[in-house]
Amino acid sequence: MAVQTTNGSGVIPGFDFDPQADLEQSPAWFLDGTHSVPPWTPLFGWFWINFCRHGMQYGAEKLSLPTVKGWDWRFKNGGGYLTLLLVKSEEERREREKRFRDAIRPFVEDYDGLWRGFVKEMLGHYAGLKKLDLATATQIELLDNFEQTVNVCRRMWEVHMYMMYGTYTAYILFENMCRELVGIDDTNPLFHTLISGFDNKVLQVDKTIWKFSRKAQEMGLASIFLESDPKDIAARLDAHPKGKKFMAEFRAFLDEDGWRMQRMAEINVPTWIEDPAPALTTVKQFLAKGGEFNLEVEREKLTRERKRAEETVLAKVAPEQKGWFTTLLRLAQKSGVFSEEHDHYLDLYAHAMIRRSALALGERFAKAGTLDAPDDVFFLIPDEIRKAAINPDQFDLRPVVTQRRARWREWSRVPNPPVILKDGFDMDQAMAVLVKSNDPIALKVVVGSMPIARPELKADLHGTCGSPGVAEGTARVILSEENLGEVQPGDILVAATTSPSWTAVFSFIKGVVVDRGASLSHAAIVGREYGIPVLMNVFVGTQKVKSGQRIRVDANMGALYVLDK
Amino acid sequence: MSSTNSRVAVDRDPGRPPSRAGEEQPAQRWIWWLEELGKEHNDLVGKKCANLGEMTKLGMRVPPGFAISVDGYQKYMELTGLAGRIEAYFTSLGDELRHSLGKQMEASRAAQQMIRAEPMPSALGDEIERHYEALCRRCGARDVPVAVRSSGAVSMPGQMETYLHVRGSAEVKRRVVAVWESAFNTRAIAFRLEKGMPVDRAPIGVAVVKMVDAKSAGVVLTVSPLTGDTDRAVIEGNWGLGESVVSGEITPDHFEIEKATLAIEKDVHRKLRWVVSTGSGTAKADVPAEMQEEPCLTDAEIRELIRIALDVEKHFGVPQDMEWVVDRDLPFPENVFWVQARPAKYTPRKKGDETDYLVDQMARLFRR
Numbered sequence A: 001m002a003v004q005t006t007n008g009s010g011v012i013p014g015f016d017f018d019p020q021a022d023l024e025q026s027p028a029w030f031l032d033g034t035h036s037v038p039p040w041t042p043l044f045g046w047f048w049i050n051f052c053r054h055g056m057q058y059g060a061e062k063l064s065l066p067t068v069k070g071w072d073w074r075f076k077n078g079g080g081y082l083t084l085l086l087v088k089s090e091e092e093r094r095e096r097e098k099r100f101r102d103a104i105r106p107f108v109e110d111y112d113g114l115w116r117g118f119v120k121e122m123l124g125h126y127a128g129l130k131k132l133d134l135a136t137a138t139q140i141e142l143l144d145n146f147e148q149t150v151n152v153c154r155r156m157w158e159v160h161m162y163m164m165y166g167t168y169t170a171y172i173l174f175e176n177m178c179r180e181l182v183g184i185d186d187t188n189p190l191f192h193t194l195i196s197g198f199d200n201k202v203l204q205v206d207k208t209i210w211k212f213s214r215k216a217q218e219m220g221l222a223s224i225f226l227e228s229d230p231k232d233i234a235a236r237l238d239a240h241p242k243g244k245k246f247m248a249e250f251r252a253f254l255d256e257d258g259w260r261m262q263r264m265a266e267i268n269v270p271t272w273i274e275d276p277a278p279a280l281t282t283v284k285q286f287l288a289k290g291g292e293f294n295l296e297v298e299r300e301k302l303t304r305e306r307k308r309a310e311e312t313v314l315a316k317v318a319p320e321q322k323g324w325f326t327t328l329l330r331l332a333q334k335s336g337v338f339s340e341e342h343d344h345y346l347d348l349y350a351h352a353m354i355r356r357s358a359l360a361l362g363e364r365f366a367k368a369g370t371l372d373a374p375d376d377v378f379f380l381i382p383d384e385i386r387k388a389a390i391n392p393d394q395f396d397l398r399p400v401v402t403q404r405r406a407r408w409r410e411w412s413r414v415p416n417p418p419v420i421l422k423d424g425f426d427m428d429q430a431m432a433v434l435v436k437s438n439d440p441i442a443l444k445v446v447v448g449s450m451p452i453a454r455p456e457l458k459a460d461l462h463g464t465c466g467s468p469g470v471a472e473g474t475a476r477v478i479l480s481e482e483n484l485g486e487v488q489p490g491d492i493l494v495a496a497t498t499s500p501s502w503t504a505v506f507s508f509i510k511g512v513v514v515d516r517g518a519s520l521s522h523a524a525i526v527g528r529e530y531g532i533p534v535l536m537n538v539f540v541g542t543q544k545v546k547s548g549q550r551i552r553v554d555a556n557m558g559a560l561y562v563l564d565k
Numbered sequence B: 001m002s003s004t005n006s007r008v009a010v011d012r013d014p015g016r017p018p019s020r021a022g023e024e025q026p027a028q029r030w031i032w033w034l035e036e037l038g039k040e041h042n043d044l045v046g047k048k049c050a051n052l053g054e055m056t057k058l059g060m061r062v063p064p065g066f067a068i069s070v071d072g073y074q075k076y077m078e079l080t081g082l083a084g085r086i087e088a089y090f091t092s093l094g095d096e097l098r099h100s101l102g103k104q105m106e107a108s109r110a111a112q113q114m115i116r117a118e119p120m121p122s123a124l125g126d127e128i129e130r131h132y133e134a135l136c137r138r139c140g141a142r143d144v145p146v147a148v149r150s151s152g153a154v155s156m157p158g159q160m161e162t163y164l165h166v167r168g169s170a171e172v173k174r175r176v177v178a179v180w181e182s183a184f185n186t187r188a189i190a191f192r193l194e195k196g197m198p199v200d201r202a203p204i205g206v207a208v209v210k211m212v213d214a215k216s217a218g219v220v221l222t223v224s225p226l227t228g229d230t231d232r233a234v235i236e237g238n239w240g241l242g243e244s245v246v247s248g249e250i251t252p253d254h255f256e257i258e259k260a261t262l263a264i265e266k267d268v269h270r271k272l273r274w275v276v277s278t279g280s281g282t283a284k285a286d287v288p289a290e291m292q293e294e295p296c297l298t299d300a301e302i303r304e305l306i307r308i309a310l311d312v313e314k315h316f317g318v319p320q321d322m323e324w325v326v327d328r329d330l331p332f333p334e335n336v337f338w339v340q341a342r343p344a345k346y347t348p349r350k351k352g353d354e355t356d357y358l359v360d361q362m363a364r365l366f367r368r
Helices: A002-007 A019-025 A042-062 A090-109 A111-130 A139-182 A189-194 A201-218 A222-227 A230-238 A241-257 A277-289 A294-315 A319-368 A374-379 A382-389 A398-413 A427-437 A440-447 A481-486 A500-507 A522-530 B003-011 B039-045 B047-057 B070-079 B082-093 B101-116 B122-139 B169-184 B186-194 B299-316 B351-365
Strands: A028-031 A068-076 A079-086 A419-421 A464-467 A470-477 A492-495 A511-514 A534-536 A550-554 A559-562 B031-033 B065-068 B146-152 B162-166 B204-210 B214-221 B232-239 B253-258 B264-267 B273-278 B281-286 B320-327 B336-343
Touching: A019 A419, A028 A427, A042 A068, A042 A079, A042 A139, A042 A319, A042 A374, A042 A382, A079 A427, A090 A111, A090 A139, A090 A319, A090 B351, A111 A139, A111 A319, A139 A189, A139 A319, A139 A382, A139 A440, A139 B351, A189 A294, A189 A319, A189 A464, A201 A222, A201 A241, A201 A277, A201 A319, A201 A500, A201 A522, A222 A230, A222 A277, A230 A241, A230 A277, A241 A277, A277 A481, A277 A500, A294 A319, A294 A522, A319 A374, A319 A382, A319 A500, A319 A522, A319 B351, A374 A398, A419 A427, A427 A440, A464 A511, A464 A522, A470 A511, A481 A500, A492 A500, A492 A550, A500 A522, A511 A522, A511 A550, A522 A534, B031 B039, B031 B122, B039 B047, B039 B070, B047 B065, B047 B146, B047 B204, B047 B336, B065 B122, B070 B082, B070 B122, B070 B169, B070 B204, B082 B101, B101 B169, B101 B186, B122 B169, B122 B204, B146 B169, B162 B169, B162 B273, B162 B281, B169 B186, B169 B204, B214 B299, B232 B299, B253 B299, B264 B299, B299 B320, B299 B336
Parallel strands: A470 A492, A492 A511, A511 A534
Antiparallel strands: A028 A079, A028 A419, A068 A079, A464 A534, A470 A550, A550 A559, B031 B065, B065 B204, B146 B162, B146 B204, B214 B232, B214 B320, B232 B253, B253 B264, B273 B281, B320 B336
């Protein structure tokens, strides 16, 4: 097709970016830099574009958000581009608001029940998918498993976006109320203290890994960890009698909680179950650091501080407003827990399920000569997988893969532009559309607060406070999850952004600087729980700061100082 | 047929003893069996009696007993001539009474003295005796122990007289008069003055109810009294009679029940003292060592209490504060008795209001 050759895409039927038609529909399309840099493989892109898109529109519709109908998504050169679907008339807004009032109630009345119910539902779906023994399954069973996985992924995004829209709506209201009644906003350290000191599933997994580091110490296995290259740890442990026992227990833990990849929004890297090296590297880092698990000590302190902060804030709230304000505060506190837990139970788990199911078919395809290698399957889209699923020996999909793989390499070489604008439409106008949408997710995760430059601080870089505190240490610039092993205890992590696979290093570093982030982004939530300063929206941190430099981060003031220039 | 009679006919419990049919002219009746009563008889027999009657209608097991209506009090005051004498006495005190606590105390002593000195007219005494004996026959025992309690049409401080473990018709009559007398204790007088009510009369009902031989007793609240959480119910109880729980002298066993799941959380305390029946009344005593740290209710009893309490809450539409007694000898579930059910006093969380407000504020977020 002509369009496909000109835009060099033609990967995701119906959703490849078409400059003419799509800019006609909306004048501004934003790159999802958090999830689609580096570029997605075609199969993952297909899942994300189809179902994240579906989930957002589903969530916005279920909640009947008055001003926004979710997001539209397009795929371009491995990147996800999004635009907002605005409610067009005041009359429609009013109609939607009426339904919104009923739809949002469950979030206020029984937030925990709502979220626990969805977690239970999703774990049930995953358990159903995992029941199939992939090694002995017939082709028909494998295809059926894949189709079910498609549906589970679709359902995951429905739950994801319904919950996220509702949760962030409450959170934004809390921020507004804090500003109005208490005079603090989400860049104020007191605000962050109010929402710190809560356990969540991701932190529980970290703690289990820490316990394994203690176990390794007790079993006399510390030297194997400390002396081995991360990729060799598993093999060396398996060859050691006690190490074998350790690995058996470690694998049992991974079978439960290891359904995650180092990169959250991709399926082309192994899960912890396939390759325990990343998790074992964390054990190694805990061993190198020694001492107690910071989080326990930190949690008590944070909880005490939070109680004090609550008293301080509530003292400024009129008695007749305390009731609802407290309810709202509790809701906001749950937002952080949700933000972390949904990564674990929704994105990471569902994506691991896609990988599991697709790779099982990939193995058969490789055996039948349909593909050269099992992971070539990530360069197909579901219709192509279906084409060969039952009778792989009848089809040759290698040419498709060869062509797509070459293109994918090209996508990685040339970065996608952060925004695609219609002629005559500028960035300010584009941001105005985002703000006008009142879209809670766009506001809290994509836009964030802009740092205020304060010349009197004589800082080298400015940012916003994601977690309060001041720290001084060696900068460690990490651009990809693969390099997390380089982080040393006491470092200050400098990154573009972080995701749950980065969590474990938070326990032994002194601070975090991220180029982009808002108060509900991962780095801020986890930083608060570990009680370390997080400076966000620095924009050029990864470009200006060099690994090894001594830096000082003052998150309270929103300032970063490079000490040895 | 008078309106009184038709009301009773409608409300009549088929299980009531037949002996009372036609025993008196309907218009003159001033003693009623509990099961003949309902909440609509509040003004006739007072709150407590009307409530016990209503409870029997809801199918709750209430100890058998009868109610002496406010007409009984009026008859007593008129037949003895007390009504006129007391009225004259209060008139003589004039306005001074309103402002002087000393005068109120003096008036109380005087009025109560007048009542106490007046023997119960036999026309009334015989009627009470007949009902008490009928109650004994129903229970299959002589001199069955009863509780004699006041039952005011409006809640009035000071009118909370309760005599437990009263036995024999002479004692019952004496305690009924004592309840009438309590309408003139100082607090009741002060209350009526303050509310601008007539001070020289205070129609009051009396409940005469069989004592349950209590293994344990206590309260159920279908709302958490501290947090106002209506998703939870609370049971508190101790061995023996309920007075030890209500008085707050001991730390009772505390059971919390989540209404949705009926999950029980138990907080069993060391219960050192209890109230037991003696031959002629009640007394405080030490709980036998082996019982102190045992829960005073079995799981089955807890579930039965909650089942009924939630039914009652549903019927009245508001959280309930209920008093229960578990009989020592009867088999489960016939051993579970109720002696009180009233709307619970608690600070509502105003969940609905708060939710409405928050929902409203959330909607505003989307108004550009």
